[in-house]
Amino acid sequence: MIPDNRSKYFVFVPFCLLSQAYQAEGLVKYEWKSSIKPIVQLLLDNNINIIQMPCAESSFNNNLIRKPMGLTKYNHKEFNAHCEKLATLVANEIKNIITSNYKVIAILGIEQSPSCCVNYIYTNHGNEKRKGLFIEKLHAKIQDYNIPIIGINRKYITKSFKQLESIIKKELEI
Numbered sequence: 001m002i003p004d005n006r007s008k009y010f011v012f013v014p015f016c017l018l019s020q021a022y023q024a025e026g027l028v029k030y031e032w033k034s035s036i037k038p039i040v041q042l043l044l045d046n047n048i049n050i051i052q053m054p055c056a057e058s059s060f061n062n063n064l065i066r067k068p069m070g071l072t073k074y075n076h077k078e079f080n081a082h083c084e085k086l087a088t089l090v091a092n093e094i095k096n097i098i099t100s101n102y103k104v105i106a107i108l109g110i111e112q113s114p115s116c117c118v119n120y121i122y123t124n125h126g127n128e129k130r131k132g133l134f135i136e137k138l139h140a141k142i143q144d145y146n147i148p149i150i151g152i153n154r155k156y157i158t159k160s161f162k163q164l165e166s167i168i169k170k171e172l173e174i
């Protein structure tokens, strides 16, 4: 390959990490009106290539505007098939990057999302410990690569920031 100035590091982010307007109604409560700035800034400051994953919920109905709904409302055959299709596309992209000798250093989710959470999901009966419907399918397809999956918690952003920062420092040896 002809040498140039590119970064070979990648992070996959949920669509709404860059575009909060894709969140369900009433969920953009924190100070970031568009991108979740501290996380995006951390990636920019470290020259990480950012790949925006598709938004499972807005693309299911082809409409950004929706009420917030818990896991029980999304956990049905059609939505799971939709997530499966999107997870296959994202997993193939991750494989392309790795085959090209580049490095995917992390995948980010959004805590409490029925589709994109990593640790805690919103269920209409409180939170449960499990992965979201999209993230669980993506994880199943790429688990052999051992890529860290970090749930971004907008309420406790400092904790999420530190988790990602420590992975970046380790990978970039800084």
Ligand code: SF4
Residues within 6 Å of the ligand: 014, 015, 016, 017, 022, 023, 024, 054, 055, 056, 057, 058, 110, 113, 115, 116, 117
């Ligand atoms: S489905 Fe995922 S990308 Fe879409 S708004 Fe919810 S958390 Fe964000």
